[in-house]
Amino acid sequence: MTDVHLCIEVDGEAAGSISILFKQDVNRRSAEIGYFLGQQFWGRGITTAAVVALTEYAFANFDLCRLYAVVFAPNVASARVLQKAGYELEARLHRSITKDGQTMDSLLFAMVK
């Protein structure tokens, strides 16, 4: 299945993006959601609204039973977005991410239908 990549538009301007990456074979009923938003648009509930809308769209239009996201543990805003959108924290993946020379935990969030 072709992945979905959408622009988040605010007042006619491209403000960010949100995607669904479909998995394959035995994971074919799972998909990963990912997003980013330009800093000047943060704190207005925009990403939460986009995650809610795309989650509903994905479950309604594709044969999925699981949507998930993995966030860097220090990214409190992103974890909060997923919680507000109804995703459940399933696991802390210890020392799973290395970025800019720093190794850190990540958090696995999912919504299951």
Ligand SMILES: CC(C)(COP(=O)(O)OP(=O)(O)OC[C@H]1O[C@@H](n2cnc3c(N)ncnc32)[C@H](O)[C@@H]1OP(=O)(O)O)[C@@H](O)C(=O)NCCC(=O)NCCS
């Ligand atoms: C993470 C990101 C998507 C959030 O987008 P946003 O549109 O500002 O998110 P929302 O406004 O919908 O919600 C953000 C929530 O996080 C909270 N928050 C933000 N910074 C926080 C912090 N440092 N500590 C605690 N809570 C924080 C906000 O208060 C808000 O929660 P509330 O509504 O309960 O007050 C955006 O900051 C971003 O694109 N960051 C860079 C890329 C990224 O991290 N992508 C996600 C990768 S998994």
